[in-house]
């Protein structure tokens with residue numbers, strides 16, 4: 001692994017996650033730029049056969065231990081840190097997902113290595129490893145140098161979902177697999193008791209062609225009917241960003257984003273949504289994105305195709321009326 | 334039961350963010366600082382546990398503009414003891430923040446033992462790591478993040494914590510106490526507290542100060558910002574301009590052209 005670019009391969013509920021493929025695609029590019037091999041590190045229990053899905057890498061290091069059956073951050077970080085001990089990879093790319101969040105930080109602390117979160121892109125320039133990071137809810141971009149090549153430990157780079165297309169990192173083939181032995185202590189301090197499946201909502205957001213999405217800019221629950229009327233006029237359904245769900249204005253089955261659903265409608269109208277990376281990862285692949293936000297600097301405009309700087313509460317009824325009028329005109333024509 | 338809540342201030346992104354001369358950091362003079370959103374949820378989760386089981390809550394914050402307001406608000410909501418760490422090196426990173434918290438927890442009388450240490454799972458400026466796992470590792474406590482609900486077991490030796498996974502799936506974990514939890518969202522939205530109650534807290538509550546010690550290695554200059562710039566969204570989206578009915582008409586035409594209704 002010394003000098004290599006490594007990717008932490010996530011497996012969850014028996015499968016390699018999509019974000020792992022995205023991260024492998026990015027890792028492949030970085031490894032090629034640096035002229036070094038790409039290694040995937042796969043922690044798990046009795047899941048060696050998953051290594052064949054990591055064919056975008058040149059090699060896989062498989063860490064098998066019963067305590068790695070579920071991804072508990074401290075256990076997983078300890079296992080990866082042990083597997084990397086004595087080796088000096090150049091970087092370890094860790095997907096920033098709900099499964100792996102915290103693992104990169106812990107590996108960095110254990111190895112005394114630099115950690116850079118929020119990476120959207122990584123490149124090698126004049127031998128330096130540079131990360132382009134999206135922070136402050138998407139409002140700021142920073143280029144960050146992650147440790148010197150001779151510095152302590154590998155650079156641990158937390159990669160936002162969506163950094164590359166999963167397809168580019170998906171390759172099924174036989175890859176050389178090395179087994180790494182680790183010693184983990186079973187303290188029993190954290191144990192997964194059960195998964196709680198999401199309750200089926202009244203509508204399946206993933207099947208809707210039109211979504212009217214509301215965020216904190218909706219201001220008040222009393223304004224929700226305005227979004228419902230717009231959705232009805234457009235023949236779609238209403239969904240929301242996290243604060244709207246946390247406030248109890250809409251059920252969890254209507255949440256779009258990292259902890260919610262990933263949607264790909266033909267039309268996504270984002271009203272009063274700032275466009276934080278955790279929201280964008282759930283809707284960026286919509287065919288047409290329209291954003292209405294009172295802040296011209298709102299990051300949502302970076303992914304929108306059409307934007308309106310204005311008050312969502314005023315725009316909703318105006319748009320509903322315009323759609324209704326056009327539909328009526330169409331019927332009379 | 335003693336619950337320690339760790340609070341960090343973060344820039345309010347509703348305001349325009351300006352880059353400082355030199356182009357490597359935000360201009361602190363132009364920032365409005367607010368309590369990091371998930372830390373606010375961590376405080377709320379502590380208050381809910383106190384209501385359900387009885388507990389003493391200590392809120393520990395790192396000094397920053399507006400931090401006194403945040404601590405008085407915490408006291409007005411029900412925190413029993415409020416303290417801030419002062420004298421940190423300027424421009425400290427999240428990893429350093431975690432170490433300042435850890436030092437104060439180790440040094441200040443009465444912060445330990447704590448049955449639960451709650452803090453936000455992630456702040457918008459956590460560029461070089463997350464606070465909760467670092468503090469947990471330092472104290473050799475178990476850590477779980479992205480938590481959206483906590484219930485104490487009858488024995489009070491363990492808690493059941495709900496962690497979010499992707500696609501609306503959640504996991505129920507049994508966590509032995511003491512433990513550190515990174516809270517994503519409390520079971521209820523953070524409560525509102527009337528200004529009068531905060532003012533009363535300002536008169537009756539004393540914010541204790543904990544002096545930060547110099548970090549043994551002088552901090553961790555492992556990560557260097559080369560350049561920072563504002564994300565300029567203009568240029569990607571085609572912007573429609575005019576009064577609501579005008580832009581609605583334009584947009585409607587575009588959607589109709591594409592056969593979207």
Ligand SMILES: Cc1cc2nc3c(=O)[nH]c(=O)nc-3n(C[C@H](O)[C@H](O)[C@H](O)COP(=O)(O)OP(=O)(O)OC[C@H]3O[C@@H](n4cnc5c(N)ncnc54)[C@H](O)[C@@H]3O)c2cc1C
Pocket residue numbers: 098101137214215216217218219240241242243244255256257258259260261271272273274275276277278279282292293294295298310311312313454455479517
């Ligand atoms: C682990 C993790 C998982 C997460 N999972 C998710 C997830 O699944 N889904 C999700 O959405 N978020 C998720 N988040 C939260 C995410 O980081 C953001 O906090 C959230 O997306 C912000 O929601 P928002 O845009 O509605 O609110 P804000 O960021 O507060 O933005 C509100 C916007 O409304 C605008 N506005 C205000 N008033 C008006 C008005 N009258 N008219 C028009 N615009 C107005 C403002 O300019 C602002 O841009 C997650 C975070 C973490 C750490």
